[in-house]
Amino acid sequence: MKGSGNVKVLVSEEQEDLIIFDGNHGSYAVCCDPIDGSSNLDAGVAVGTIFGVYKIQPGSVGSIKDVLREGNEMVVAGYTMYGASAHLMLTTGRGHGVNSFTLDTHLGEFILTVPNLKIPKSRAIYSVNEGNSYYWAKEAQDYIASLKKPQANGKPYTARYIGSMVADIHRTLLYGGIFGYPADSKSKTGKLRVLYECFPMALLMEAAGGKAVNDKGERILDLTPKKIHERSGIWMGSEDEVNKLLTFIKK
Numbered sequence: 434m435k436g437s438g439n440v441k442v443l444v445s446e447e448q449e450d451l452i453i454f455d456g457n458h459g460s461y462a463v464c465c466d467p468i469d470g471s472s473n474l475d476a477g478v479a480v481g482t483i484f485g486v487y488k489i490q491p492g493s494v495g496s497i498k499d500v501l502r503e504g505n506e507m508v509v510a511g512y513t514m515y516g517a518s519a520h521l522m523l524t525t526g527r528g529h530g531v532n533s534f535t536l537d538t539h540l541g542e543f544i545l546t547v548p549n550l551k552i553p554k555s556r557a558i559y560s561v562n563e564g565n566s567y568y569w570a571k572e573a574q575d576y577i578a579s580l581k582k583p584q585a586n587g588k589p590y591t592a593r594y595i596g597s598m599v600a601d602i603h604r605t606l607l608y609g610g611i612f613g614y615p616a617d618s619k620s621k622t623g624k625l626r627v628l629y630e631c632f633p634m635a636l637l638m639e640a641a642g643g644k645a646v647n648d649k650g651e652r653i654l655d656l657t658p659k660k661i662h663e664r665s666g667i668w669m670g671s672e673d674e675v676n677k678l679l680t681f682i683k684k
């Protein structure tokens with residue numbers, strides 16, 4: 434990133450402090466989770482790299498103010514997923530849609546395989562770590578319990594959880610459904626980090642026609658973090674599925 438000359442500020446999950454690249458005139462601030470899902474690496478489960486990009490503030494020489502901003506101000510977001518095949522999912526903002534690329538290992542190039550990807554409006558798939566459900570707020574417990582009952586079509590929802598956010602979100606973008614990692618009485622501010630997990634995935638989700646909210650039902654992209662490694666509870670996925678969740682949260 435330093436060598437590109439375009440990046441002035443870097444926030445990485447792997448670095449406690451903000452990095453400012455002195456000596457270059459980069460115009461961008463990158464927020465990055467270099468290996469998301471790292472706890473799954475040894476098991477050979479798909480992991481990925483998540484990134485979100487801001488244009489640094491006018492007149493800025495690189496500071497924390499360039500990243501402690503609303504998610505709405507991100508200009509690019511994406512992830513690469515290293516699984517059975519390697520994928521790059523990219524958006525340059527809500528109005529610009531989402532493009533999905535697959536790595537052609539012979540060419541060594543990412544090929545555009547799904548242009549202007551749209552998440553299905555609804556799908557009976559939920560993706561959460563139910564191992565935490567004892568600590569969840571009652572609204573979250575009631576919502577997930579409601580999905581396990583036979584729905585209008587006589588069938589309950591199906592559960593899918595890999596435990597690697599990139600892989601769970603990749604499946605959700607392609608197949609539809611809802612992914613959640615709510616805050617709970619054990620992790621009061623949630624687990625996933627706002628700048629390099631929640632914001633990039635929320636921008637992708639909305640650009641694909643989905644929705645992303647926190648435990649209070651507020652739009653994730655309207656949040657403004659106060660610290661670079663700030664966490665938030667999050668739910669995101671197909672529009673109808675998030676709207677159904679909101680009927681439990683916003684009673």
Ligand SMILES: O=P(O)(O)OC[C@H]1O[C@](O)(COP(=O)(O)O)[C@@H](O)[C@@H]1O
Nearest residue numbers: 468469470471472562596597598599
């Ligand atoms: O094991 P849990 O508590 O279900 O958490 C899994 C979540 O944590 C993560 O692994 C994030 O953590 P890392 O970025 O530190 O790997 C996400 O990819 C995943 O959604």
